Amino acid sequence: MNAQLSAISKELNINTDVCTHRFELALSDCHVTVYSNTTALVAELKDYFRSYPQDTESSSEAANKGLEIYLIERSEPAPVYPWADWAREAGKSGRKDSYVDMHQGRLLHKVRTGMTFFQSNSSKIALGPCLKNINQIVNFINNQYMNYLQQQAYVICHAAAVSINGKGTAVAAFSGGGKSTLMLKLMDHADAKFISNDRLFLKSDAGKVTARGVPKLPRINPGTILNNPKLLSIIDPKEQQHLNQLPKAELWDLEQKYDVMIDDVYGDQKVHLETKLDVVLLLNWDRSSTAKPQLKKINPTDHTELIRAIMKSPGPFFQDEEGGFLMGPEIPALDRYLSVLNNVDVYEVHGGVDFEHIAEIYLSLTQPQD
Template identity: 70%
Template structure:
């Protein structure tokens, strides 16, 4: 055990020596080893990440997950400010020992984040999604420390070329991404977080191993996804007004292998196109695709900009104090090297997916 980890575990009165169960996640250029005190948690994680490589190798990142019923320690917690449009307490934090301790107010989970030690403590089995997010946050930190810019976007690769989809809040980026997955040569890259970096003349897009989490409206309007819901639940949701269904926050995981078949995931791709959804739910017009210059349409770039969040720590060990967003120049540096479309008009996912796929096919002929 390293000295830093020993200091933290003593402070929190926990024992990592009981973490004898291991899970490995091999993300090509970054290897993550997860250790836990419960075999069931490892089984759940292996099942969740079953579509991603799980080979053992020398770890770049080690994470300890400790199933515990201890309450959060009594520290002078500060509330993490929510992003615009969101309310209610969600995260609180205190900085200590070259790291940050985060408390998930609603679930009681506690996480310690630093460049030296990473711990999750609490009812892990009841909060698998938060555990998955914590694991992914380590990879997200790794990428950002390697000069990747964080984007609020979904992405697929089609015939090896990456397409990113971004939208203002509730704009349907996941719904469109899953429509594009119907293409026979499409592969899933990412659902909600995408990381872009310059590689000579190309922009590389890297996703995180996080399955799409979608709302019922996305499921009901995509025949491939209907099996996620029981028939009775489908009928109940179909009776809701369209506006209410659109805004319903009730998440379901999409198991990519089960829905689309095996070998339908890419960890990364060369980015070719970005679709910025700026359409209007109230409009009856058909969606329109217009090629835009990011420099001249900077108001649209807000759709893809994203704060790294409370877990982000740079190479100097510094954390953010709130939901700060990377500089606009960082986004323009990558978006200026790819094709960017603004999507306006009314909302029609089937029409837009068909139009875009026909457009890209014509451009490659």
């Protein structure tokens, strides 16, 4: 046990030695080992990440490489500290995260669930009612991979992505713009591979842009499900009937979320973590318009107001290589995004909202050329 892990364990009155159950994720060149004090939590996570490479029987040598994460299920209330509230991004309200920096790391408290997380470059711990908050545990695991990517000079993006016939396609939109709905519509293509739903990491090298996703299943609202026959099995028929009676505007804004198990819906071998990025679709359509949506190729430098849809703060868990944290929802510089996007084709989607129509137009562009 490293000195920092020992110090924070003593501070929080925990013992990581009880975390005798583990599983491992092989995320491209990043190896993640997750330890827990309960088999039930490991079983839940193994099932959630089943579409990604796992190795529960790997050697102790492999287990000692890469990222190590400790998950401790316990019922004790969160520790009392002089917590500072993490500022929400524009358009979002209410208390969600609070934090205090200590032991060369950051202790974070989820106000609504009572979960507590310790984050540093060498120690990662989650404690509290983990089994009741699987989504937050998944996010914590993914945040470690996201930190790894950003420390490798990838820029964080608020975007979904698929690969179709080897063509990597990112979809971005302002909040509620339908990026997940369009991404899942594109997944109907026989040769489509799921890359990512809400966070995408881009890096340019010699004019080639690499896009890496995170192992996070799409979490979608009921409107997305009701407008895609492949997804209907996610919602009980009686619930479907109730939702179909809601006004369209109310259904669009509904915050209820459902996980999409990609393997169950689209079949095996449909998930990839990485692709060469070729195209970015920026959804700038108008819900009130009856016009058919169209694609217009744009120069990112001339449309920075649209590029802001893809820009995203790394969040309170982000830590740079030197150990520094952000003190608020700061966003990487616009130039970092432009330096990447100027190496791919960027299209604005404008007009009315019609996922079927725009998917049909775009898919015609992805067909292999003779």
